[in-house]
Amino acid sequence: MNNNIFTFHKTVIGYRHILEEIPCQDSSSSYNADNENYQIIAIGDGHGDPACHRSAQGSYFVVSVAEKCLTDFANAVLEGEMDISSPRQCRECIEQLTNTIIAKWYSIVRNDLLKNEVSEDDLSEAGIYSETYRQGQRLEHLYGTTLIAALMVSKYLILIQQGDGRCDVFYKDGSVDQPIPWDERCKGSTTTSMCDTDAFASIRSAVIDTEERGVVACYIGSDGIEDSYYNNEETQFGTHRFFMDLTCKLNEVGAEAFNSYLEDMLPEFSQSGSTDDVSIAGIVDLEMISTLIKEYKKSVEQYDYAESLKKRLEDAQGKLISMTRKHELLKQHMVDAQTALQNAQKDHDFLKEQIRLLYSERQELSDKADYINNELKEYRKESQEVRDLIDGNFKCITSAIQRFVDEVATGFSEKEMVYCRLSEQISEYNCNIKNTEERLISGEKNLNILKDKFVKAKEVFTEYDIRYKEIDSEIQKIHDEIQSPCQEAYKKISPSDA
Structure with missing residues (x-):
């Protein structure tokens, strides 16, 4: 010196x-x-x-x-x-x-x-x-x-x-x-x-x-x-x-x-x-x-810049940490809304299928009832013809004719019973169809509500997720800057054996 x-x-x-x-x-x-x-x-x-x-x-x-x-x-x-x-x-x-x-x-x-x-x-x-x-x-x-x-x-x-x-x-x-x-x-x-x-x-x-x-x-x-x-x-x-x-x-x-x-x-x-x-x-x-002043100033500036990057990184990481809990809650809220919507949609589709089946089964019963009703009409006609013959002074009709009349009457009664049962079943189906349709209407209202909830939850999450990802991206950029070539000048103020 x-x-x-x-x-x-x-x-x-x-x-x-x-x-x-x-x-x-x-x-x-x-x-x-x-x-x-x-x-x-x-x-x-x-x-x-x-x-x-x-x-x-x-x-x-x-x-x-x-x-x-x-x-x-x-x-x-x-x-x-x-x-x-x-x-x-x-x-x-x-x-x-x-x-x-x-x-x-x-x-x-x-x-x-x-x-x-x-x-x-x-x-x-x-x-x-x-x-x-x-x-x-x-x-x-x-x-x-x-x-x-x-x-x-x-x-x-x-x-x-x-x-x-x-x-x-x-x-x-x-x-x-x-x-x-x-x-x-x-x-x-x-x-x-x-x-x-x-x-x-x-x-x-x-x-x-x-x-x-x-x-x-x-x-x-x-x-x-x-x-x-x-x-x-x-x-x-x-x-x-x-x-x-x-x-x-x-x-x-x-x-x-x-x-x-x-x-x-x-x-x-x-x-x-x-x-x-x-x-x-x-x-x-x-x-x-x-x-050496120029070099020292450059090192000081580089240190201050590196520290500002670290501060930005800490701020961004802190913000990300503070947002993570809400981000997870909003994401879960969106997933729950989506799941509820999917389940409601399944229930809605199930009710629609039930109504279709009820209508189909009711139609089958109606067809059977119509068929039985037609048979009853034939029986009534035949019975009336037999009565007319009997009333027409054919008092000497044989026992065979009488048995025929009895069989016609018995068949009529059985067909009538079958028809009554079918009519009752059709009434039950009508009641089931009505109840199912009411449930379907209620389900559609709930489905619309759940759709609105899911849309809103998705919008809120998407908006928050954009901010979350922007901060995450900023953190990565800061990391990249810290590792950039300009950091090499900053490292010069660090002794190799410090």
């Missing part, structure tokens, strides 16, 4: 802290040596846990310690007292550095405890730690804080971190990454801490050869930054977007006006984002970043 190096830091109280009258628990610092041969930035994020009642002091202590230790480390490197050129020597030196920072922080915390003994205020809010504190154990937990710090010296960028927060390093090829190894225990509102019993072993670090990689900027931020972006924990796209936009603003307003910009921007950022305390710090090569 050249001599045109700008360092800055800024901490603002979180919007939620203002509302709940909680003091700011973050601290930050930056330092640019007079001859610009080394630069230091550091951030401490005091824990919001009530058991860490003195975390604001803890974050201030750790930032002060880190700045002092990194200053000593930088001077040792510049004066040739410390060689970090080989991997083994570098590893040993960094371990000595982190051990020193932790040990000195603990020492300052213990000294503060001697001056300011644990109070009832500390104990009353300590929760499960209350009894532990009363026994004089784990008192450093009162000062719980995270730490992120960076030192730019010689041709090296040295990064150290304990707990959450993020460090973004920008390179001259336009790429961005987060080189400090991540501790998977830092998830959601859970974080590791300077006060952890395994802090010496769990503190992380990274060393970058700035000449080899072409570092143009290094930014660090408390979790108030990353938590302001939705679904950011895994990808860190939002964090990269924030620092890219910050770089563009720095280039736009200039170093002198940048602090004023941060004073105005960060409180609004906290209010609209995480509502937590927000701390940022950076080491920036002003000359080098100016050549």
Whole structure:
């Protein structure tokens, strides 16, 4: 990096802290040596846990310690007292550095405890730690804080971190990454801490050869930054977007006006984002970043566009989910109406067939009745002729004639009985036909009502289904846009090893 190096830091109280009258628990610092041969930035994020009642002091202590230790480390490197050129020597030196920072922080915390003994205020809010504190154990937990710090010296960028927060390093090829190894225990509102019993072993670090990689900027931020972006924990796209936009603003307003910009921007950022305390710090090569502004702006625009697509997708999916229940009900209502109509149509067709059969059977009976009636007429005629013969003084008629007369009379009676039965059956058929026709008329009315219901149900469902499918189609289009080539530019702000 050249001599045109700008360092800055800024901490603002979180919007939620203002509302709940909680003091700011973050601290930050930056330092640019007079001859610009080394630069230091550091951030401490005091824990919001009530058991860490003195975390604001803890974050201030750790930032002060880190700045002092990194200053000593930088001077040792510049004066040739410390060689970090080989991997083994570098590893040993960094371990000595982190051990020193932790040990000195603990020492300052213990000294503060001697001056300011644990109070009832500390104990009353300590929760499960209350009894532990009363026994004089784990008192450093009162000062719980995270730490992120960076030192730019010689041709090296040295990064150290304990707990959450993020460090973004920008390179001259336009790429961005987060080189400090991540501790998977830092998830959601859970974080590791300077006060952890395994802090010496769990503190992380990274060393970058700035000449080899072409570092143009290094930014660090408390979790108030990353938590302001939705679904950011895994990808860190939002964090990269924030620092890219910050770089563009720095280039736009200039170093002198940048602090004023941060004073105005960060409180609004906290209010609209995480509502937590927000701390940022950076080491920036002003000359080098100016050549990358166009690319950064494109990446920021692409990120914002991708986020707008995601928002549209979420809105559309939410709308589709809210419509699904009604869509299913309307569809079922239409199906039920269609089923009812089909059943009514079957009943209607069945009644029509019954009437046809009744008419047919009645006609058969009528034909039989007419036939019997004709036979009765013949019998009457024959009987009358026989009577006329008998009345005509044929008193001597033989017994055979008498038997014939008796047979005619008997046959007449039987035919008459058959005719009466047929007439009764015809009356029954007429009654059945009348009842069936009444049912048919009623069924036709119900059929028409069901037809109207089905038509209306179909119209309502069809109209709703069109809207439902339009939203479903919109979701697919948004998916296609997210997967489109323009998304490749957006992906550039995502480090391969983030």
